[in-house]
Amino acid sequence: MPLPTIVHLDADAFFVSCELALKPELRGRKCAVGGRERGIISSASYEARACGVYTPMPTRRALQVCPDLVLLPHTAGLYSRVSRQMFDRCEEITPLVQRNSIDEGYLDVAPCGFTSSAQVEEAMRGLQRRLWEELQIPVSFGLATNKLVAQIASKLRKPRGFVVVPPGTEGEFLWPLGVGKLPGIGQKTEVTLAERHGIRLVRDILERSETELRVIFGQSWPEVVAMARGRDDRAVEVDDEDAKSYSQQETFARDVAEVAFIEQVAKGMIDELMAKVRQDHKRVRTMTLKVRYPDFSQESHGRTLPAATDLEAHFYPLVMPLLQAAWRKRRPLRLISVRFSGVEDGGGQLEMFADQDEKRRRLAGVLDRLNIKGGSPVVRHGHQLRKPS
Structure with a gap:
């Protein structure tokens, strides 16, 4: 039986988390990273987000909607350093690590020899704890059989989320979700799909005929259907480049x-x-x-x-x-x-x-x-x- 060996990790409010690792006394307060003069908010804590602060929002507007916002300046070099430390710890578990961006990536733990889903889950919960204990960085995890489902799972219960999608339940997991959870469907597209076509949930896509899907999604309709069914055959890509770039x-x-x-x-x-x-x-x-x-x-x-x-x-x-x-x-x-x-x-x-x-x-x-x-x-x-x- 297959195992959920594809893992997507997504650091929670990464830039703010890096700053709070240096200033733990600010934990629990409404914090954001950004510039005060003619600035834009680049990362907001979940406490600040609850007050309506988001990225990219002009700093002046953020201070209006959240007057007690603690504004933190960007610390040059900090985020890339913490990112390297985070992914270095991932590579101690498996050599198959894809650094997708500074604060998120994929792991393929198939080479680790796990024989049960429980073993995979235990190892990843251990990694989640280690990233917090050693780096003070909260990270959300999604475990599944492919990259698409793992990515959606990791973002579902942030912060500090941990969602496992057992093999064979990919569709069951996706179908009740809002269609905006699928990659490539932004907020404007989500609104258009709901208002013009009545497509609000992922399952609604699969209830449409091929002719309707062609009209709605154009030539990309087969890819959209594949996503709605939880299918994705992309491999975790390891960056094997040296210092040539x-x-x-x-x-x-x-x-x-x-x-x-x-x-x-x-x-x-x-x-x-x-x-x-x-x-x-x-x-x-x-x-x-x-x-x-x-x-x-x-x-x-x-x-x-x-x-x-x-x-x-x-x-x-x-x-x-x-x-x-x-x-x-x-x-x-x-x-x-x-x-x-x-x-x-x-x-x-x-x-x-x-x-x-x-x-x-x-x-x-x-x-x-x-x-x-x-x-x-x-x-x-x-x-x-x-x-x-």
Whole structure:
């Protein structure tokens, strides 16, 4: 009999959780990560969400709906470091770990030799406890026979959720859920399906004829039906790339169309990645920005500098041109990623900025070391407002 060996883990309010690990005295209060001046909320605690604070919401509006909100600035380098620690612990259990984004991913525990669902569940509950005890990061887990069902399960009872979908019950699990639980069906689409077509639950999809489904979903109707039946044959993909590139991506909790927010997310990724580049004593030349739409189509565009660098400042001006080139459809986005390639060993720089670069590099090194030690946040730039979680 098959076992629920595919696991989706999703850290709860990840950026806020990372900050609260440094400031545990704030636990239980309404907290959010974001900028006070012209800022946007990038992560909100569940207490804050209960008061109507969400991402991406302008900070000014968040303080209006929740006057006692505790606003926390972004701590550069913290989130990527905690993410690595989280996934490193996952890899101590199974070599098949897919780091889907900074705060969520998949595990395939089939190689672990478990002989019963109870053994799988015990191991994953142990991992959930360990992530809390050692990192102070609350994480929700979904266990199933495939990635689709595991992902939906992990998000069903957040925070600190733990949902197991026994083999053979995938449809039974999905059919009573709102259709918006299926990947690729955002809030606007969910409303349209309900108002125009009477499709509110996942089971409603399976009650429609092929002709109706073609009209409603177009050419993608077979994929929608497969999801509604809980079918998914995608494997957990292990990233076996070495230091030939540095990349980070973020799947938004809701489809996002705000250009300013997406620009801030991209620049925040640059900050996180360049700290890792410096830590590895490397420099990079090429930045590629990728966007993904709710229907899973995606586009990307890259730009190469004349010489390798390990400083954020040389890549900031590329963000908007690359975003404009990649985001041609101008529809709301589900995901954005930044990738650095053209990796070289330390040395070489843009000669016209040599003196200025050395000053920036010394300052960056000091801030990197301070942030690695933790403690009070050290903010490099006003744009360091981070991604939704």
